[in-house]
Amino acid sequence: MLEPSIIKDEEVEFLIKDVYELYGYDFSGYSRASFKRRVNRICLIERFTSFAELRYTLINEPDYLKRFVEEVTVNVTEMFRDPHFFKGLREKILPQLGTYPLIRIWVAGCSTGEEAYSMAILLKEANLYHKSLIYGTDLNPSVLETARAGVFPLQQMKLYSENYMLSGGKKDFSDYYTANYDSAKFDKSLQEKLILSTHNLVSDSSFNSFQLIICRNVLIYFDRGLQERVFRLFDNSLENLGFLALGAKETIRFSKLDKNFHQIDDQRIWKKIDHH
Secondary structure (H helix, E strand, O other), X not given: OOOOOOOOHHHHHHHHHHHHHHHOOOOOXXXXXXHHHHHHHHHHHHOOOOHHHHHHHHHHOHHHHHHHHHHHOOOOOOOOOOHHHHHHHHHHHHHHHOXXXXXXXXXXXXXXXXXXXXXXXXXXXXXXXXXXXXXXXXXXXXXXXXXXXXXXXXXXXHHHHHHHHHOOOOOOHHHHEEEEOOEEEEOHHHHOOXXXXXXXXXXXXXXXXXXXXXXXXXXHHEOHHHHHHHHHHHHHHEEEEEEEEEOOOOOOOOOHHHHHEEEEOOOOEEEEOOOO
């Protein structure tokens, strides 16, 4: 079998054009390096011997597209990832959100839902869960299925539990799930306030107004133009004095919307300034 050839730049452009024209998924704003890396990985996994074979499969087998989109948009996620960030939410942000009669939180690009579940636990421990709604959205419908099921590999629990403790967790993490065989099923109550749906940050519009939007490690795959569009969407979706939380390598600082936001200490959290 041939080693999959490294895909050429113009082939990447063909692919992006095909996928957009055939299926309406627009990857043109994705960082080319990361897109190319993912496509090469797909060729390896699927044992495609050439770019032509990948392209043929995509064009002629609509079912294959779902798999392709999943691989390209695959998000690596974990519960209480970057515990310092969750500690910041716990100590600085939730007390401010607690003053609202209803707290609406959007976890954008929620992948398999670990972050949404982490958020539910934080809200429970702050006694705010009863008056909160968490919207988890992702481009990819199949990761939302996992999020809906709330079942994760048991071997992850050790790491999740450590993260939870470091984030200032108040309880024994194992109180939140039931273990059976090699999986952990999260408590049904953590889903009561969770609304999961597909949403494409690139092409879909705002669907509610929020006091907190969390979008971590999604924008690193987008180029500047696309990031700008997403920041505009977030700005339109955030109430005055609402909070926007980004990933460790992401910033709103170079965006045109920077002036609407004020960064909170060393965290990747920005507060929307009241313009009224």
